[in-house]
Amino acid sequence: MIYKSLLSIIITLLVIIVLTTYLISYVNDETSRALTLENTYLLSINVFKQLNNTLPQILHNDACQVIVNPMNYSCNALAENLTNTLNDTLNTISNGTGYAVRYEIINYEIYGKDNETVYSAIIQATTQSNNIRGTVVVTYPFNLCYYAQVINGIASGMKTNVTIQANNITEAVRDINRYLAGKVNHEPNNINITLYYVGVFQMIRQAHNYTVYKGTIDYTLYASPSIRLCNVVTVINGNFHVVVLINMFVNNTYYFTVNGIINNEQ
Amino acid sequence: MALADSLVFPDLLISIMLIVAIFILTIYLTNQLLRLSIIDYRATMGTYLFTECQLGNFTGNMYLDHVIITNKVTMDNYLVMCPRILSNGSQLEVNVYVAYVR
Numbered sequence: 001m002i003y004k005s006l007l008s009i010i011i012t013l014l015v016i017i018v019l020t021t022y023l024i025s026y027v028n029d030e031t032s033r034a035l036t037l038e039n040t041y042l043l044s045i046n047v048f049k050q051l052n053n054t055l056p057q058i059l060h061n062d063a064c065q066v067i068v069n070p071m072n073y074s075c076n077a078l079a080e081n082l083t084n085t086l087n088d089t090l091n092t093i094s095n096g097t098g099y100a101v102r103y104e105i106i107n108y109e110i111y112g113k114d115n116e117t118v119y120s121a122i123i124q125a126t127t128q129s130n131n132i133r134g135t136v137v138v139t140y141p142f143n144l145c146y147y148a149q150v151i152n153g154i155a156s157g158m159k160t161n162v163t164i165q166a167n168n169i170t171e172a173v174r175d176i177n178r179y180l181a182g183k184v185n186h187e188p189n190n191i192n193i194t195l196y197y198v199g200v201f202q203m204i205r206q207a208h209n210y211t212v213y214k215g216t217i218d219y220t221l222y223a224s225p226s227i228r229l230c231n232v233v234t235v236i237n238g239n240f241h242v243v244v245l246i247n248m249f250v251n252n253t254y255y256f257t258v259n260g261i262i263n264n265e266q
Numbered sequence: 267m268a269l270a271d272s273l274v275f276p277d278l279l280i281s282i283m284l285i286v287a288i289f290i291l292t293i294y295l296t297n298q299l300l301r302l303s304i305i306d307y308r309a310t311m312g313t314y315l316f317t318e319c320q321l322g323n324f325t326g327n328m329y330l331d332h333v334i335i336t337n338k339v340t341m342d343n344y345l346v347m348c349p350r351i352l353s354n355g356s357q358l359e360v361n362v363y364v365a366y367v368r
Contacts, residue, residue: 006281006284006285006288007284009288010284010287010288010291013288013291013292013295014291016295017291017294017295017298020295020298020299020302021298023302024298024301024302024305027302027305027306027309028305030309031305031306031308031309031312034309034312034313035308035309035312035345035346038312038313038316038346039346039347041316042316042319042320042346042347042348042349043347043349046319046320046349047349047351050349050350050351051351054351054352054353054358055353055358057353057355058353058356058357058358061355061356085357085358088358089351089358089360092360092362093349093360093362096337096338096339096347096349096360096361096362096364097339097347097349097362097364098338098339100339100347
């Protein structure tokens with residue numbers, strides 16, 4: 001009769017085994033689902049977070065390049081450079097995960113807003129189960145787009161040759177100074193601009209009621225943001241020709257010079 | 267004697283067979299329970315590493331006895347993939363840490 005009690009043990013064991021097997025499949029499914037969710041989060045939202053934290057440093061570094069050379073390295077070049085950095089980073093992650101995740105930069109833009117430069121990019125992370133979109137936004141506390149535009153405007157405005165008409169040489173010198181001051185003075189006060197210039201004029205024609213001088217103004221323009229962001233300044237050298245027409249006969253002045261420093265800081 | 271043979275011997279034989287069956291079933295059950303606890307361990311480790319990754323503490327060396335961390339996905343049964351992005355001023359440095367259970 002002893003095996004009757006043994007049989008009940010076997011039945012109990014079988015029931016426990018069935019329960020355990022069910023539990024294993026259940027827990028296994030839930031665990032792999034949880035791990036998938038965790039990995040999806042780490043590869044998408046966590047990556048976006050880290051990019052939001054690290055990209056400002058790259059922007060600060062690149063912004064100095066805009067300040068050094070606003071003629072060639074503009075706001076758009078800055079945006080392209082940042083987007084390339086993003087692309088490289090995301091591709092490295094994608095590669096490291098064995099392409100368990102793929103990224104795509106859907107859209108990016110850069111714009112200046114008041115006293116700020118804003119770069120933003122929309123990134124899509126695609127895993128086997130999910131599509132997650134995130135935005136990376138970095139700002140710089142100075143309007144680089146406007147700065148590049150202003151400096152380019154001044155530099156291109158100082159390439160054209162001018163003719164100045166005056167009643168005498170003193171007036172002509174004053175007009176040249178005024179002309180140059182007008183080029184830099186109207187700019188807003190969050191950009192510091194200093195212009196050094198020198199010009200030598202030579203008489204080229206003399207008549208009984210007018211005298212003509214010709215000369216070249218050589219200038220060096222120093223510009224920088226008013227707030228100290230990086231220890232660099234924009235330096236632009238250039239020259240342009242000036243013809244001075246005096247409405248009278250000038251007897252003995254064959255040469256005259258102009259020079260000066262114009263600062264837009266008040 | 268004949269009575270003893272007819273009563274005890276078949277009973278003993280069946281009992282031994284049943285005990286062996288119980289033994290095998292017990293081993294199987296233990297094995298299943300062990301599997302369950304390994305799955306549970308994986309889940310726990312996954313959650314721990316997930317938290318560490320978010321806190322930014324996840325590096326190549328975590329001092330965990332049963333977790334191997336590599337720089338690239340080599341097998342499918344990874345626990346957690348943790349990309350770490352650092353900036354060295356002019357460029358972004360990226361590392362992808364992948365954790366496996368030993």
